[in-house]
Amino acid sequence: MLRRLLSAFALTLLVLAGSQDCDAQSRQTDAKESGKNTNEPASVPPRDVRSRNFLLHTDLNDSDAKDLLDRLETMLRLISRYWGQPNRKTIECYVVKDLKNWPEGALPEPNGLASIERGAGVTKTVTTQTAAGQILAATSVVFAVADRGTPQHEAVHAYCGQNFGRTGPLWYAEGMAEMGNYWVEDDPHVNCPQYIVDYIHQSEPKSLNDIVNSDEQTGDSWQNYAWRWALCHLLANNPNYRDRFRPLGLAMLTGQRASFEQVYGSMAKEISFEYLFFLEHFGVGYRADLVAWDWKTKFRAPRGATLVSAKIASRAGWQATRCLVKKDSEYEFSAVGQWQTDAESGLCTADGRDSGKGRLIGVLFDTDAYELSEPFELGAYGKWTAPRDGQLFVRCQEDWHLIDDDNSGTLDFRIKFADRGKSLPDPRDETTKSR
Ligand SMILES: [Zn+2]
Incomplete structure (x- = not known):
């Protein structure tokens, strides 16, 4: 809308007004939403509540209004730090718990009312700008239902609208x-x-x-x-x-x-x-x-009896072994050392625990199609035949969302052609452990 207005009138007017709406549809309700102060009514007649950067017109009760303002201020601090632009102007928000509390005309924007009726939100930004498109001033007003996410979502639009003139x-x-x-x-x-x-x-x-x-x-x-x-x-x-x-x-x-x-x-x-x-x-x-993903490490096919080696950490996803494998070739590998997926489970070898957690697993990356094979199990030592050509990536087995700062330890991974040169020592063998 803004851009169309500009191109249509840029040559004839010196100063223009533009407007931009950013909208949000209703969300699923959240268990944490409101209602925690049972002795207060959920909503009250609309009035103004202020914090440092926000002017709230709302029918939320006092403690929910304060809670919302606290969350809005925290969010504003984080996003203005991220974008390196302190908020310059109060952000005005209409936050509606129950439309029945609002007299006719209390919401000064038909889009705002319509959006709230749909259980959603909208941010109206009006800008004043020169014919060349330079934004001189911008004012944003938020209209939002009082659910957990919508006022915060709309307030980001309002911050961007007022401080940059664009979203x-x-x-x-x-x-x-x-x-x-x-x-x-x-x-x-x-x-x-x-x-x-x-x-x-x-x-x-x-x-x-x-x-x-x-x-x-x-x-x-x-x-x-x-x-x-x-x-x-x-x-x-x-x-x-x-x-x-x-x-x-x-x-x-x-x-x-x-x-x-x-x-x-x-x-x-x-x-x-x-x-x-x-x-x-x-x-x-x-x-x-x-x-x-590691896009930088160079891969190579092992030559003759030579080894390819890499350090593999528990606190990471798929990691490059540097080894390019060939379909149907048999390889011998070993992974020396211990690691852990979390403090409770404690250290284990690349064979992992009975549950499979902590086991060394692999996957092949197809460099042409940018596709992965199905993952396969490796462990601390053994032989393995490549099901297809590709770059061999490995990791410590754990659910993806659990890979975190409680993962620690690094293994020395080695791989070579199975039938060439001297066999790799088995790290599970006592004699090689005490070398
Ligand atoms: Zn939005």
Whole structure:
């Protein structure tokens, strides 16, 4: 809307007003939502409640209103630090618990009322700008139902609208609004609600291209926000992409010529692979920063009797062994040392525990198709025949969302052709252990 207004009138007017709506559809309810102060009515007649950065018009009771303001202030502190831009202007929000408490005309925006009637939210941003598109001033007003996520989601739009005059392209605006909603300081874990995880795992994955280049409208659904959030969470946390993500976001927010394609075009295959991998394996607690794919390590096929070796950590996802394997060739491998998946289980070898936890497992990466084989078990020592060509990656077996700072220990992994040269010592053999 903003852009169309601009191109139509840019030549004739010096100063224009633009407006932009960012919308959210109703969410599933959350057990933590409201109602914890049983001696207070859930809603009261609407009045104004203030905090440092927010002016709330709300019918929430005093303690729920205070709780919401605390969460909004915390979130604002985190996002303004992330974008390096302190909030300059009070953010005005209408947060509605029960529309029956609101006299007719109390909500000064038809879109706002309509959105709340649908159990959702909208942020109205009005900008004043020069003919050249320079934004002189911007004012955003939030309208939201008083559920757990919507006011916070909309407040991210309002912060971006007022401080940058823009909220960025749809995938970024909505993805980051959901990020803001779930943000915990200095915490890279996934901590979205479980219903988001369940929804994504039950759905056919939406492609990267569908998200970044879609012409879906804002306010489409929380389901669509979930995919955009997933992409933003990955790009913001995975060390392969995170250094470029914040500058890209800032450039899009400040109206510089910048796009996903410009910044990440050359890495599109890698991002697409890691994004689909994230969708398949993430859960509450997942550490996208720890399990990033290793695109840098060079692989080679073992020659003659030579060994290929690598250090493999418990506190990581699939790791490069450096070994390029050939279909139907037989290999001999060993993994020396101990590691642990958590303090409670304690140390174990690459054979792992009876449950399979802690066992060394492998997977083959197809460098042409960017596809993985089914994972297979390896353990501390043995022979293994490659089911196909590919790069051999290995890891310590544990549920993906449990790989965390309680994982420790590193193994020395070695692999060679089974029928050439001297046999590798078996690390389970006492004599080789005490060498
Ligand atoms: Zn939104």
